[in-house]
Amino acid sequence: MADITADIAPGPTAGSSDPAAGRLTTADGQPLARALARAQARSRRRALLLVAPLLLFVLITFVVPIGQMLYRSVHNDAFARNMPNLAIWFADHPAGTEPDEAAFAALAADLQKARADKTAGEVGTRINYEISGTRSLFTSSARNADDLQPPYRESVLALDEDWGDPRLWQVMRGASTAYTASFYLAALDLTRDETGAIARVEENRRVYVRLFVKTLALSALITGICLMLGFPVAHLLAVLPLARSNLLMILVLLPFWTSLLVRTTSWMVLLQEQGVINNMLVAGGVIDDGSRIRMMYNQAGTIIAMVHILLPFMILPLYSVMRPINPSYVRAARSLGATSWTAFRRVYLPQTLPGIGAGSLLVFILAVGYYITPALVGGASGQLISNLIAYHMQDSLNWSMAAALAAILLAIVLMLYWLYDRLIGIDNMKLG
Amino acid sequence: MKKLLILSTALTGLAATAQADITVLSWGGAYEKSQVEAYNKPFTAETGIAINMTAADNPATPIKAQVEAGNVTVDVADVEYADAIRLCDEGLLEEIDPAILPAAPDGTPATEDFLPGALTDCAVASIVFSTVFAYDASKFPDAPPATIADFFDTEKFPGKRGMRKGAKVNLEMALMADGVPADEVYAMLETDEGIDRAFAKLDTIKNDVVWWEAGAQPPQLLADGEVAMTTAYNGRIFAAAVAESKPFEVVWDGQVYEYDLFVIPKGAPNLDEALEYVKFATDTQRLADQAKWISYGPARKSSGPLVGLYEDGKTEMAPHMPTSAENLTNALPSSYEFWVDRDSELNERFNAWLAG
Numbered sequence: 001m002a003d004i005t006a007d008i009a010p011g012p013t014a015g016s017s018d019p020a021a022g023r024l025t026t027a028d029g030q031p032l033a034r035a036l037a038r039a040q041a042r043s044r045r046r047a048l049l050l051v052a053p054l055l056l057f058v059l060i061t062f063v064v065p066i067g068q069m070l071y072r073s074v075h076n077d078a079f080a081r082n083m084p085n086l087a088i089w090f091a092d093h094p095a096g097t098e099p100d101e102a103a104f105a106a107l108a109a110d111l112q113k114a115r116a117d118k119t120a121g122e123v124g125t126r127i128n129y130e131i132s133g134t135r136s137l138f139t140s141s142a143r144n145a146d147d148l149q150p151p152y153r154e155s156v157l158a159l160d161e162d163w164g165d166p167r168l169w170q171v172m173r174g175a176s177t178a179y180t181a182s183f184y185l186a187a188l189d190l191t192r193d194e195t196g197a198i199a200r201v202e203e204n205r206r207v208y209v210r211l212f213v214k215t216l217a218l219s220a221l222i223t224g225i226c227l228m229l230g231f232p233v234a235h236l237l238a239v240l241p242l243a244r245s246n247l248l249m250i251l252v253l254l255p256f257w258t259s260l261l262v263r264t265t266s267w268m269v270l271l272q273e274q275g276v277i278n279n280m281l282v283a284g285g286v287i288d289d290g291s292r293i294r295m296m297y298n299q300a301g302t303i304i305a306m307v308h309i310l311l312p313f314m315i316l317p318l319y320s321v322m323r324p325i326n327p328s329y330v331r332a333a334r335s336l337g338a339t340s341w342t343a344f345r346r347v348y349l350p351q352t353l354p355g356i357g358a359g360s361l362l363v364f365i366l367a368v369g370y371y372i373t374p375a376l377v378g379g380a381s382g383q384l385i386s387n388l389i390a391y392h393m394q395d396s397l398n399w400s401m402a403a404a405l406a407a408i409l410l411a412i413v414l415m416l417y418w419l420y421d422r423l424i425g426i427d428n429m430k431l432g
Numbered sequence: 433m434k435k436l437l438i439l440s441t442a443l444t445g446l447a448a449t450a451q452a453d454i455t456v457l458s459w460g461g462a463y464e465k466s467q468v469e470a471y472n473k474p475f476t477a478e479t480g481i482a483i484n485m486t487a488a489d490n491p492a493t494p495i496k497a498q499v500e501a502g503n504v505t506v507d508v509a510d511v512e513y514a515d516a517i518r519l520c521d522e523g524l525l526e527e528i529d530p531a532i533l534p535a536a537p538d539g540t541p542a543t544e545d546f547l548p549g550a551l552t553d554c555a556v557a558s559i560v561f562s563t564v565f566a567y568d569a570s571k572f573p574d575a576p577p578a579t580i581a582d583f584f585d586t587e588k589f590p591g592k593r594g595m596r597k598g599a600k601v602n603l604e605m606a607l608m609a610d611g612v613p614a615d616e617v618y619a620m621l622e623t624d625e626g627i628d629r630a631f632a633k634l635d636t637i638k639n640d641v642v643w644w645e646a647g648a649q650p651p652q653l654l655a656d657g658e659v660a661m662t663t664a665y666n667g668r669i670f671a672a673a674v675a676e677s678k679p680f681e682v683v684w685d686g687q688v689y690e691y692d693l694f695v696i697p698k699g700a701p702n703l704d705e706a707l708e709y710v711k712f713a714t715d716t717q718r719l720a721d722q723a724k725w726i727s728y729g730p731a732r733k734s735s736g737p738l739v740g741l742y743e744d745g746k747t748e749m750a751p752h753m754p755t756s757a758e759n760l761t762n763a764l765p766s767s768y769e770f771w772v773d774r775d776s777e778l779n780e781r782f783n784a785w786l787a788g
Contacts, residue, residue: 121521132777136769207784274657297642380643380786394493396776
C-alpha cells in the first residue's frame with residue numbers, strides 16, 4: 001500500500017489539461033481507482049495461492065467425503081440399476097396400480113438377469129432394509145428364475161407366494177427410483193404402509209428418535225456439568241499469579257494431551273465393580289462387598305468419562321476470556337455498595353459470556369458426536385446416536401441409513417449453531 | 433552417492449523378484465495365535481511368503497469398506513458364515529473353486545471331505561466354533577450351573593452376565609433357556625410370538641448384563657470378576673482355563689455352533705498368494721494342527737482322527753471340541769439362512785430393546 005500512495009500525484013495540480021481532470025491518477029497517469037484495484041487483485045491472488053493448499057486439503061478430505069456420504073442418504077440405486085425392466089414398469093404405471101401380467105413378466109426377466117449377473121443378493125439386501133425376510137425371497141427366486149415361463153404371474157407366485165404381497169410391491173416401487181427418502185423416514189422411525197402413506201413403525205422398533213433426544217439431553221447435561229466444574233477452575237487460573245497458574249494449567253493440559261483411549265480405559269479401571277473406587281469404598285467400610293456401586297456400563301459411566309474428557313474444552317476458552325478482565329471493575333462495583341453476589345452477577349459474569357458461549361458450544365457439539373467413550377463405558381443405557389451410526393457403518397453395512405442418521409445429526413447441530421448465533425451472536429464467541 | 437543409488441536399485445530389484453507378503457485379517461487373541469502357529473509359520477517356511485496378521489472385532493466389517501473404496505489391503509479374511517454369504521452375494525468376494533482345494537490323504541476329494549455346508553461359492557471353512565456360556569467356578573463352589581436355563585436364572589445363580597452385543601445367538605439361547613428344543617428354535621424365531629418370547633426372556637436378565645463386542649473381552653470380564661457368567665467363544669475360554677489356569681468352566685448345554693470361513697476380498701492385492709494360503713491352511717493336516725492350539729473343531733472329516741493333544745502335551749482336545757458327541761446333546765447349529773434374512777430387522781429391534 002505504501003508505495004502506491006507515495007506515487008500518487010494530486011490530480012488537479014498534476015495536469016489540469018488532462019482529459020481525466022478531477023480524478024486522482026498515479027504518477028504514470030493511470031486512474032488511481034484502477035491501479036488500486038489491480039494492486040489489490042494481485043495481493044488477493046497471492047493470498048489465495050497461499051491458502052490454496054489448505055482449501056484443496058479441506059475440499060478433498062472434508063467436503064467431498066461428507067458430500068458423498070450425504071448423497072448416499074438419498075441415493076441408492078441397487079434396485080433400479082439391477083432390475084431395469086421392473087423400474088420401467090413402475091415408471092409407466094402410477095402408484096396404486098395392481099401388478100399385472102406385464103409387471104410379473106418384467107420381474108421374471110429381471111430375476112433371470114439378476115441370476116446371470118449375480119446381483120440378486122444386492123437387490124434383496126436393498127429391499128430387506130425395509131421388509132425383513134425378503135432377501136432370501138430374491139436370492140432363492142433368482143436361483144430358480146430360469147424355470148419361469150408365461151403366464152408369469154402364476155409362475156412367479158408358484159415359486160413363492162410372497163411375491164403377491166402388496167407391501168412388497170409398494171417397497172419395490174419406492175426403490176425403483178435411485179433417489180429415495182425412505183432412509184430419512186427410517187431414521188425418524190417412520191415407514192410407508194401398503195397405501196404409500198407415512199406411518200410410524202411398530203413401537204418395539206422405534207429407536208432413533210428416542211436416541212436423538214437422549215443424545216441431545218445427555219450432551220446438554222454434560223455441557224452443564226462441564227460449565228459448573230470448569231468455571232471456578234478457569235477463574236482460579238485467571239486470578240492466580242502467573243507462576244502458580246502455569247503450574248495449574250499444566251494439570252489441565254496434561255490430560256488434554258493424553259490419548260482419548262488411554263483416558264477412557266483409565267476410567268474403566270477406576271469405575272468397574274472390582275475397580276479402584278469400589279475397592280476403596282469396600283475397604284473403608286462405606287459399602288459392603290455385596291452392594292458394590294455400578295458406575296460403569298451405564299449412563300453414569302458415559303457422563304463421568306465424557307465430562308472429564310471434555311472439561312479442557314470448557315476451561316481453555318473460559319480462561320482466555322477471564323485472564324484479561326480487569327479486576328478493578330469488580331472492585332469498583334464493591335466499593336459502590338454491591339454485594340459480592342451482585343458484583344459477580346452484574347459485572348463479572350457478563351464479561352465472561354463470550355467464553356461461556358464458546359466453551360458450551362464446543363463441548364456440546366463434541367459431545368453430540370461422541371462415539372468411542374460411550375461405546376466403551378456406556379453399556380446399554382449409555383449409548384448415543386453416534387453408536388448406532390457406527391453400527392450401520394460397520395455391522396449392518398447399511399451405509400445409506402448411517403448417512404441419513406448422520407445428516408440429521410448434522411442438521412441439528414447446524415440449527416443449534418444458528419440459534420446460538422441469533423441469541424448470543426457468533427461474533428461474541430472467543431475460542432482462546 | 434552413486435554407490436548408494438546402485439545398491440538401492442539392486443535391492444529394489446531383489447524385492448520385486450521375491451514373492452509378495454500377504455495380509456490376513458482375523459479375530460485376534462488366542463484364535464489368532466492358533467492360526468499363526470498352525471498355518472502361518474509352516475506356510476512361510478514352505479513358500480517364503482511372509483504373513484502379516486491383523487485383527488478386527490469382526491473381520492467382515494472392513495471388507496465392504498475396502499472393496500467399495502477400491503483400496504483393498506487384505507488378502508485373506510476369516511469371517512462368520514452369514515457374513516461370508518452376504519458379502520459373496522453382494523459381489524465383494526473372489527470366488528474360490530472347491531476343485532483347487534487339496535484332497536484328503538486317502539484321496540477323498542475336498543468337496544466330499546469337508547463337512548456339509550463348509551464350502552460355499554466364495555468361502556472355505558476352516559473350523560467349527562461355538563458360542564457357549566462359561567462361569568467362574570470359584571463363584572459357584574457348591575452347585576454350579578449346568579444348563580442354559582441357569583444362565584438366565586439370576587435368583588439361583590446371582591451375579592452379572594456377559595453377552596455379545598447383538599441379536600445373533602442371544603435370541604437362540606433365550607429360547608432354549610425358555611424350554612424350546614434346539615431343533616424348533618429357528619421355526620419359533622420366524623414368528624412374531626417367538627421373537628417376543630425371546631426378548632421377554634432376555635428382559636429377565638437385562639439389568640444384569642454387561643455387553644461385550646470383541647471375542648477377547650469375555651475371558652477378561654470373567655477374570656476381572658466383572659461378571660459371574662458370560663457367553664463366549666468356546667476356544668477363548670479353553671485358552672484362558674488351560675493355558676492361563678483360570679478357574680473357568682464351560683457349559684455345553686445350549687451351545688450354538690457354526691463355521692468360520694476363509695474368504696478373499698474382491699481385488700485382493702496378492703490374489704495368487706492368497707489362494708495358495710487358503711489351499712495350504714485348509715488341508716487335512718493343517719486343520720488338525722490348529723486344534724493343538726485352540727479348541728475349535730476342524731471343518732474336514734479327515735482331520736478329526738488326527739486331532740491330538742493340546743500344546744502342553746497332556747490335555748486331550750476331543751472333550752473340548754464343540755463337535756464331540758457328549759457336547760452335542762443340546763446344541764444348535766446356527767442358521768445362516770435365517771440370519772442373512774433377519775439380521776437387520778432383529779438387530780434393529782435388539783438396538784431398540786437395548787436403548788429402551
